[in-house]
Amino acid sequence: MGKLNPPLLLPSIVNAGKHLSIFCSSISSSSKTIATHIQYFTKNSMSVRGSPTNFDNVDDALMLFNKMIDKYPRPSVVEFNKLLGAIVRMKHYAIVVSMYSQIELLGVPHNVYSFNILVNCYCQLGHIDFGFSVLGKMLKLGVEPYVVTLSTLINGLCKQGKISHAASLFDEMVDKGYQPNLIVYSTILNGLSKTGNTDRAVRFLRMM
Structure with missing residues (x-):
């Protein structure tokens, strides 16, 4: 399988890169909401119900996320992926984007699975350009996209009528x-x- 370095994608990747910081700023308020949510449930509950792949609701997931980022040494990106994959299944896409920003700031490196989750979240939120920006980041870091990465982008383009x-x-x-x-x-x-x-x-x- 050849390396993916498609010139067709460069305009989308470049344009997305210019505007991605604006989107990240727009979710900063949701990050504050998440932090407040986590603090409330950490104070008012003794334990977290469920596992990284099975939650009753997003509040349990938020509590576990708080425990994970406070843990040292921190869990691997694989463990974070299990947690945030569960949140994606609950369709809280903006929360997942915000969480991955926090994980990245903590120095936890992405892998192809975490990138795929991000691409999916951006496409679900209607920000296909940001999905291409993630693809550009993958290529820059030498992370080879999977079929699911490109399939998600194709599906996102079709949903926006860009057949x-x-x-x-x-x-x-x-x-x-x-x-x-x-x-x-x-x-x-x-x-x-x-x-x-x-x-x-x-x-x-x-x-x-």
Whole structure:
């Protein structure tokens, strides 16, 4: 599988990099809310219910996160990924973005799984450009994206109606040796059909 260094993505990555700091500032208020939330439940509860992958509600997850960042030596990014993956399943995407910012400030290095979680959160929040910014960061750090990384971006582009961009990214993905799954094919086929691009839709169908 070849290295992903697609020139098509550079404009999206560069533009996202210019505006990502603005978005991070916009969630600073949510970070304060998270901190307040954590303090309240730390004072008013003796223990954390559930495990890093199974919570009754987000408050339990926030409490465990507070314990993890106070622990020394700190848990690995793998343990943080289990926790924040559970929060993603509860659809608290902005909270996850804020938490990863805190983890990064503490010096816990990302891996491909944490980057994938971030890409997914940005796409779910409608900030596809920031998802591409994360991809750019991955490439800069020498972290090779997985199929799921690119598939998430393709799905995000389709949700925003950017079907031609999604199809172009798909083409680059295939050219670099990645193997798309059926969900990606179906997503693009659906988008191409809705935009009347039947010729390209037929080509994708044949590829499937």
